[in-house]
Amino acid sequence: MKTFKHLTNPVLYSGPQEINRLAGLLDPSTPIFFITGAHFVNTNTWQTLESQLRRAGCKFQRQTVHGEPGPDIVDDLTEQADRLKAGCVVGIGGGSVLDAGKSVAAMLCQEGSVQDYLEDVGTKDPNGKTVPFIALPTTAGTGSEATKNAVLSRPGPDGFKKSFRHDAFIPSTAIIDPELAMGCPPETTLACALDAFSQLLESRVSTASTPLTQALSRQGLRLFTRGSLLFSDNLYQSRAELSLRWDLAMAAYLSGVTLANAGLGTVHGIAGPLGAFTCVPHGVACGCLLPRIFTILTQEMQVEALDEVGAWLSRGIDAIPQPDDFKVALDHMNSWGEQLPKLRDYGVTEHHIDAVVDASGNKHFPIQLSSQQMRDILLGCL
Template sequence: METINDFNFPGLPKIVFGAGTFSGLPEIIHSYGRHALIVIGGESLVKSGRWNVLAKQLNQTGLQYKAVSVWGEPTTKTIDAIASEFRKTPVNVVVAIGGGSVIDYGKAIAAMLAEDGTLRDYLEGVGTKKPSGAKVPFIAVPTTAGTGSEATKNAVVCDRKEGYKKSLRHDAYMPDAALVDPELTLTMPRLLTISCGLDAVSQLIESYTSTKADASLDSLALKALSGASEGLLPLCLDRGNDISLRGKMSYAALVSGITLSRAGLGAVHGIAGPLGGLFPVPHGVACGKLLFPVMTFVVKKIIDEKNLVAQKRFADIGRLLTDDAGSEDILCRKTQISKTKCIEICKSNNPAASGGYNNEDYTRGCKQFLDVLNKWTRTLKLPQLSYFGMTAADMAKAISLSDSKNSPAILSKEEMKVILEIIR
């Protein structure tokens, strides 16, 4: 039987969620002061006309702002340069509007405006200094639905020369506010919708099945996964303009940030991190490619190891994603008795079962889980990793740097090699 693990619940950002909420951004910025540094990425915000509208609104409210554009994944060099330039000017609030990388840029800049020296000194596993947690208030505005960085306390920084992706992390780095407007994701191209969507899904699955999972996150993760499973395929196939489905994916991404911050992640991210440090594969693509093969190994292991607690968690997801109400409902339908009475009978007939489940249900649920992932993988067809420049040398190095994080099954280096050969 599952126990309720100990947990503590550090703060979340002030969250404003909903289609059209972007128009309220100037008011939120204003609540932190009159001097804002706004970090934006690429050109999509400008091309969509939203930047001009926002700039006009900011001017009307009397806010003083400076905007910086960033490209690609966050690097120590760029963050140090921006922080060094803006330490000399008053900045009451940093705002990042963009995908996960732009938000990580903003998060790291907000922190480094309040720290001395170079960002490299504070990176986990790289630097020697601990971040103090001091920072300039930070507002995250995602324009993609994927990383959930709007609700995490770390910024991922990449140095491809040294071959790493490492985090700047502190509880205080959780954004002060997250404005999540699904309308901003309507212009996401198909490949980005797929890769970001699979990143969010893998984060929800890995945090729900993590050895650090706790009861306070369960219903959040399952509800978000349910929405993602409704939205992912139609959005990627033929309903990209459906704002209701975009809302489900934005919600899934937001919740995945909340759950991963608390419960951690598993082997998909334990391998995707090093891959992204070694060659320019988008994080969501790496996660999407790894998801099915990694989960196949993990599920096989937890069944072989008779890890019933983990099996139940994967079975929960399998039943949810296939709308399978389980043996109780089948029995209820067959016998035409009430569900409550049916669960009572199930439990009394099988005292070892938790909530009416039995071991056969677990195995069946795990299989349903893998069947759904297999179907998604076959339908969404992400490119192989060699398309992004992965070489045999990258593969060997990635394996040496990878781990299984908080996965309920630890993958061996040999198993990781098999997985990478499949997706290379």
């Protein structure tokens, strides 16, 4: 018997046009601070939402986030939200936007800089207080809409990519509207999807998994497999796109739920430092590392999750796994990874590898990779 606790959002809404529910969820007597991506503010969806907010009598202010947020960006946004006397924060965007919003919502209730509270960087523990945070993802990748941490980074030779974490930081409400991802470029869609895929697989094999994370990660992998037709069969702008976007969005959400409760493994244990010391996007890092790391795992043990994914990819979502089905899954993972840029395209060289390896970890992965194995993996990704 295993004891565990399980955390997730108090409220989840999922489905097309669910963003139209947002204005009705907000208290018009409380100023609202919006954080969005740069692209979203130029869409008809934002214009419609603005009209809905004004009709509801909401007082609000909006700021955009470009790229992965660092402590300075979060501190600046928090200062603006504090001047507004914001009682609620809403994030609409990719994982970086949601991490920024989650951080601002919490920092409105803390003292000092967010850097003071980052794991392995700061010296303070967050007090667990936060104003309500509503998360609306526009990509299907990090699952930040379901997690208890925000990842903040400062790239460079002395850089870091660390978490601002507390159980109370899980967004109070998540709204998964697949229409928000329509028009997301294919290369971004693929990279984000492989981040979610990595999180689901790592949660499934995690040494800290629970009966709930096992069940949820398995369902997430089924949804991912179905949604992967979007990029495997190039079904962009087809009638099936919205449904496939929903599959990927829910897979990403479940990947966030499971990573928050089961932890992650070596893919993310390397991807984090790689993103800290270089400018490699997180999804690209995961997509490059994933097939190489799980190939090593299959050489050490049977990986039921890969057998199932291989069966589903080759014979349909209800297929029963057969011996060697994991090879089909690995073939797809390699094929998808080859469609992504190489690490060298972001300026990564052999000179970066030792620093990345030294900062990497194997936490919760069922086997422990050696430093040399990690070096070989990274060399193969260049």
